[in-house]
């Protein structure tokens with residue numbers, strides 16, 4: 611929501627899509643598959659702000675990871691934030707660009723299978739990934755249909771934000787938790 615308050619043009623594109631696809635109807639799973647820009651925006655949110663920043667793993671046997679020899683019973687972390695902002699796979703990684711998930715987009719580069727891992731990867735990947743993506747899209751569709759999301763006018767800190775500066779957001783243990791991040795919802799006419 612904060613990214614959408616920062617970039618009203620993206621919010622407007624979402625609103626236009628929601629208005630066209632939903633009309634006066636409630637969001638359903640069929641409607642979800644018709645909302646391609648919304649699906650892109652959810653993917654981009656998970657890329658730019660992975661809720662689980664560090665994914666802990668434990669080696670069961672002696673192994674190698676890249677050029678590193680790792681002993682058995684060692685805690686290692688998949689750094690979702692890092693790979694999702696790696697310039698080898700993501701053009702302008704610090705920018706919020708839903709269009710990068712269009713297959714014909716200039717931002718859609720040839721990606722490594724593990725360059726987007728908000729739900730981890732492999733056999734223990736999150737079982738709730740699809741559910742979460744659909745739920746997020748449906749809730750956002752309902753909110754954006756009824757409200758414009760704006761930056762709070764009475765809070766100057768929110769007008770010149772740097773989400774990753776540590777002033778507004780903080781990485782807490784393994785999950786990304788916004789602290790003091792505010793938006794305002796203005797009813798649409």
Ligand code: HEM
Pocket residue numbers: 660661662665666728729730731733734735736737738739741742
């Ligand atoms: C945006 C929301 C969510 C995110 C970012 C997320 C992320 C993750 C991550 C990173 C893991 C660790 C996988 C690993 O160790 O390799 C995980 C595991 C898991 N998640 Fe989620 N999750 C989300 C929502 C959900 C929901 C809604 C459910 C249930 C309906 C769920 C159920 C699980 C379960 C059961 C596991 C353990 C899988 C296993 O160990 O085999 N998650 N999730």
